[in-house]
Amino acid sequence: xxxxxxxxxxxxxxxxxxxxxxxxxxxxxxxxxxxxxxxxxxxxxxxxxxxxxxxxxxxxxxxxxxxxxxxxxxxxxxxx
Amino acid sequence: xxxxxxxxxxxxxxxxxxxxxxxxxxxxxxxxxxxxxxxxxxxxxxxxxxxxxxxxxxxxxxxxxxxxxxxxxxxxxxxxxxxxxxxxxxxxxxxxxxxxxxxxxxxxxxxxxxxxxxxxxxxxxxxxxxxxxxxxxxxxxxxxxxxxxxxxxxxxxxxxxxxxxxxxxxxxxxxxxxxxxxxxxxxxxxxxxxxxxxxxxxxxxxxxxxxxxxxxxxxxxxxxxxxxxxxxxxxxxxxxxxxxxxxxxxxxxxxxxxxxxx
Ligand SMILES: Cc1ncc(C[n+]2csc(CCOP(=O)(O)OP(=O)(O)O)c2C)c(N)n1
Ligand code: SF4
Ligand code: SF4
Ligand code: SF4
Numbered sequence: 001x002x003x004x005x006x007x008x009x010x011x012x013x014x015x016x017x018x019x020x021x022x023x024x025x026x027x028x029x030x031x032x033x034x035x036x037x038x039x040x041x042x043x044x045x046x047x048x049x050x051x052x053x054x055x056x057x058x059x060x061x062x063x064x065x066x067x068x069x070x071x072x073x074x075x076x077x078x079x080x
Numbered sequence: 081x082x083x084x085x086x087x088x089x090x091x092x093x094x095x096x097x098x099x100x101x102x103x104x105x106x107x108x109x110x111x112x113x114x115x116x117x118x119x120x121x122x123x124x125x126x127x128x129x130x131x132x133x134x135x136x137x138x139x140x141x142x143x144x145x146x147x148x149x150x151x152x153x154x155x156x157x158x159x160x161x162x163x164x165x166x167x168x169x170x171x172x173x174x175x176x177x178x179x180x181x182x183x184x185x186x187x188x189x190x191x192x193x194x195x196x197x198x199x200x201x202x203x204x205x206x207x208x209x210x211x212x213x214x215x216x217x218x219x220x221x222x223x224x225x226x227x228x229x230x231x232x233x234x235x236x237x238x239x240x241x242x243x244x245x246x247x248x249x250x251x252x253x254x255x256x257x258x259x260x261x262x263x264x265x266x267x268x269x270x271x272x273x274x275x276x277x278x279x280x281x282x283x284x285x286x287x288x289x290x291x292x293x294x295x296x297x298x299x300x301x302x303x304x305x306x307x308x309x310x311x312x313x314x315x316x317x318x319x320x321x322x323x324x325x326x327x328x329x330x331x332x333x334x335x336x337x338x339x340x341x342x
Contacts, residue, residue, distance in 0.1 A: 002088075004091070004094075005087070005088070005091060007085055011105075012105060014109075014110035014111070015110060016110035016111030016311040017111070017310070017311060017312060018111055018311055018312060018315065021312050022270075022271055038105075040110070053091075053094060055094050055095045056271050058095040059271050059274050059275065060116065060270075060271060060274060061115075061116075061119075062106075062108065062110075062111060062112055062113065062114070062115025062116045062118075062119070063105075063106065063115055064097050064098070064101070064115075064119055066095060067093070067095060067096050067097070068093075068094045068095035068096075069087055069088075069091040069092065069093055069094060070091060070092060070094045071090055071091055071092075072090055072091065072092050
């Protein structure tokens with residue numbers, strides 16, 4: 001079961017590729033064959049089951065493309 | 081996009097679009113650190129619940145249109161004069177939160193006098209200072225912060241410090257002023273530094289809210305377009321080339337600022 005999940009706002013993406021360099025499980029890549037309305041190749045997820053919900057992608061994205069979800073911890077602890 | 085995605089029951093939201101920002105697409109080039117820092121400012125305005133009481137002061141430079149991207153009031157200053165405008169705003173509206181957002185051409189060239197004297201007077205304003213070692217908006221001319229030997233459109237043979245002087249270290253200078261309460265240099269180029277940068281912005285904003293004095297966060301950034309690099313390469317270049325000349329670190333932090341809970 002996936003530990004995390006991201007939602008991508010395709011139209012905001014400028015295809016800069018920064019997120020693809022920081023994803024620790026390497027599941028982000030620029031779309032090889034589609035374009036968004038601005039003409040950029042937007043980022044896509046190759047295998048969402050691998051996502052760990054670390055939000056590294058959202059931390060580096062200059063265009064606020066990502067919404068990130070993560071599996072709840074069992075015990076209630078404060079998140080960093 | 082209106083596709084509704086099913087969120088599994090066992091998942092919780094860990095990152096979403098900041099409320100303090102509009103949904104307007106920015107005009108910045110792909111991979112520009114201006115976008116990252118805007119987002120951090122938006123997150124901090126949200127977390128400190130400052131949206132309804134903030135007035136931003138926009139600079140001249142690539143971030144001249146910053147007011148389109150935030151759900152807060154903004155005024156536009158003449159080139160370099162943001163700290164002077166912010167001074168007037170704060171003195172006449174002491175209950176408002178006033179911040180400037182400035183590039184290195186704006187703050188460290190034409191606006192050097194304004195920022196130094198605002199800091200020296202200990203104005204209760206906060207400044208976010210983006211250092212990308214170049215004039216981005218006007219086409220990549222040499223800035224006071226351009227590195228020795230660095231090629232720009234106005235120094236095609238590389239910056240010759242014998243003629244153009246040396247890159248100016250603004251955080252070190254501002255830290256010398258009596259009125260400065262918190263002066264730090266951070267970077268916006270990798271995950272760790274971005275997380276640290278957000279804390280610094282929060283500390284700087286809290287410094288004003290608690291009435292402790294002037295605060296400024298310098299951010300080592302990038303300009304992939306005028307550096308002629310792809311975005312990731314520009315992040316690495318910023319870290320490898322800019323950091324040795326502009327060391328990261330806190331240059332001034334009064335005890336009361338240190339005691340703030342961030
Ligand atoms: C009084 C005045 N002088 C010069 C200019 C031209 N000008 C516009 S932006 C700029 C420099 C911007 O560089 P920086 O502050 O580093 O911001 P960046 O674009 O790199 O984000 C200059 C010199 C101007 N608009 N007004
Ligand atoms: S949340 Fe982490 S693991 Fe998931 S896509 Fe983003 S960077 Fe990759
Ligand atoms: S960092 Fe953001 S804008 Fe750049 S490719 Fe990734 S999602 Fe797109
Ligand atoms: S010109 Fe440089 S600083 Fe300006 S938006 Fe483009 S990359 Fe950013």
